[in-house]
Amino acid sequence: MKKDTKIVHAGRDKKWTGQAVNPPVYHVSTILHDSVADLKYALKNFKNKIWYYGRRGTPTHYAFREAMTELEGGHDCLIYPSGLAAINAALLSFLSSGDHLLMVDTAYGPTRVLCNKVLTRMGIEVTYYDPLIGSGIGTLLQENTKVIFTESPGSVTMDIQDIPAISKVARANDIILMLDNTYGNLINFDPYAHGVDISIQAATKYIVGHSDAMLGTITASKKYWSKLYDNSFFMGYTAAPDDINLAMRGIRTIKPRIKQHEQSALKIANWLKARDEVDLILHPAFPDCPGHEIWKRDFNGSNGLFSFTLKAGNEEALTALLDNLKLFKMGFSWGGFESLVMSFYNLKKERDMPNWDDYGLLIRLHVGLEDADDLIDDLTQGFEHFNKAL
């Protein structure tokens, strides 16, 4: 079946939905077992998507897990209360004191904080690497390297990683390759076709798609499933059924949403490219974007997220631009139906590479589902304020 058809039907097994189209939202802690025989069955089979205890899951969870596995790939999926919790669970399920982690230098900011404040405190050694390193990652391997963590495109600067090249090195050395696939959503990147072992998503973004729930997912290949499942349970992870229901609803419309975000973002990026104030368009579909050729080879299109840099200007002019935008609202996160703008003032602090290119003034946009021409009008008047304040 084609992807569009799978998106409509995934996770809708009658086991989970009953006679309804969508799986019901179960609010459950205690699950009652009718007899000793039933209890004994449950005690033996609690890993197999049965009624056991709320934290192990309900049909609401199982339907979403199946949908994610069918659409992203891997052996199975687990659900977490946020994207960051999922990243934490993936790393802590596989890393122990004395192990070495290779973390991409362009990782999502809070992922770095997790590494620097928690993992290192637990005796896990972290080395940040250049996102464009490709097969050169081999030179950074140590005896104790356990995990290579990737995120592509990278946070804010959108650097594209050569995941197949890194996968080759990881496989040859029995190292686990993890990917933060939030940008890839369920449409733009296929992690398992490119050699990833564990794929993590902030479902908070495009999967939920409406800026009204926090959720994380991990799909894992068969080799790593059992360890991930057990350790996530040991650490107490579960997720709320209402939020899962919102994510499940989000899945059904993800393809047309992504396509519209993509089309509008490309229109706006092309318009920005022609502006005198703009220097680089850090959008994977533009040659300015580091790793653009790899994006062309590996990705199925783009979405609403990209950054651009300014040729000249100062913080005052940037403030005038941001404060005067009407449709582009200022706020963290992305992937909802609405447009967002954000500037990153201390990006240099979030990079370890000594040769890292300091881009100067940088703006990140999330292009929402508004009419693209209205969004261009908004940016036009924003730039008028920018130029006046220069």
Ligand SMILES: *Cc1c(COP(=O)(O)O)cnc(C)c1O
């Ligand atoms: C937002 C985001 C996360 C964290 O997700 P939350 O649900 O906000 O915790 C992780 N990785 C990337 C790339 C993100 O954009």
